[in-house]
Amino acid sequence: MAIILPDLPFAKDALVPHISANTLDYHYGKHHNAYVTNLNNLLADTDLASVPLESIITKTVGNSEKAGVFNNAAQVWNHTFYWNSMKANGGGEPNGNIADLINGTFGSFDNFVAEFKKAGATQFGSGWAWLILDNGQLKITKTANADTPIAHGQTPLATVDVWEHAYYLDYQNRRPDYLAVFMEHLINWDFINANLS
Ligand code: FE
Numbered sequence: 276m277a278i279i280l281p282d283l284p285f286a287k288d289a290l291v292p293h294i295s296a297n298t299l300d301y302h303y304g305k306h307h308n309a310y311v312t313n314l315n316n317l318l319a320d321t322d323l324a325s326v327p328l329e330s331i332i333t334k335t336v337g338n339s340e341k342a343g344v345f346n347n348a349a350q351v352w353n354h355t356f357y358w359n360s361m362k363a364n365g366g367g368e369p370n371g372n373i374a375d376l377i378n379g380t381f382g383s384f385d386n387f388v389a390e391f392k393k394a395g396a397t398q399f400g401s402g403w404a405w406l407i408l409d410n411g412q413l414k415i416t417k418t419a420n421a422d423t424p425i426a427h428g429q430t431p432l433a434t435v436d437v438w439e440h441a442y443y444l445d446y447q448n449r450r451p452d453y454l455a456v457f458m459e460h461l462i463n464w465d466f467i468n469a470n471l472s
Contacts, residue, residue, distance in 0.1 A: 280307060284362075303354070303358070314331075318344065352425065368384055392455060400420075402417055403418045407430060432470045433466065
C-alpha cells in the first residue's frame with residue numbers, strides 16, 4: 276500500500292460533546308479510510324504509485340484524466356490536516372504569533388471569527404474553509420469538493436471540513452452551529468502556530 280491512513284491525533288471520544296465518537300467512526304473510519312483505499316486502487320501499477328501524497332496532488336491538479344486520483348489524494352490530505360486542525364479543549368482566542376497576525380490582518384479576533392465562519396457557511400455544497408498564507412499574506416479562503424490550497428501554491432494553516440458528513444450526525448443541517456463550535460471549542464492554535472514557523 277503506497278498511501279496509509281494516519282492515526283487520528285486524538286481518541287475517538289476526545290472531542291465530545293462537540294464532535295461525537297459516532298461522527299468520527301464514520302468520518303475517519305469510513306470516509307477518510309475510503310479515500311485511502313480508492314487512491315491506492317487508482318495508483319496501483321502506475322508511475323504515481325511511489326510518489327509522495329503532496330506531489331500526487333500537485334502533479335494531477337487540473338488534469339481531467341486524473342480527476343479521480345486528484346480528488347482522492349486531496350481528500351486524504353485534507354482530512355489528515357483537518358484532524359490536526361482540532362484538539363480537545365481547543366478554540367477561543369489564539370496565542371503566539373498567529374494572534375498578532377490575525378489582529379494585524381483582520382483588525383480584531385472577532386472580525387476574523389466572523390469571516391472564517393462566513394467562508395464555511397457560504398461554501399455552496401461540499402468543501403472546506405481554510406486559513407492560509409498566500410504569498411506571505413494571511414487569508415481566509417474556501418475550496419469546493421476535494422480542492423486544496425496545496426494544489427495552488429498556498430500554505431494551509433488550518434481547515435474545517437464543511438461536507439455534510441463532517442457534521443450531519445451531530446448538527447443535522449445546522450452548519451453554522453458546527454462552525455461556531457469549531458471556533459469556540461476545537462480549533463488548534465498550537466498546530467497553526469507550528470505551521471506558521
Ligand atoms: Fe470529510
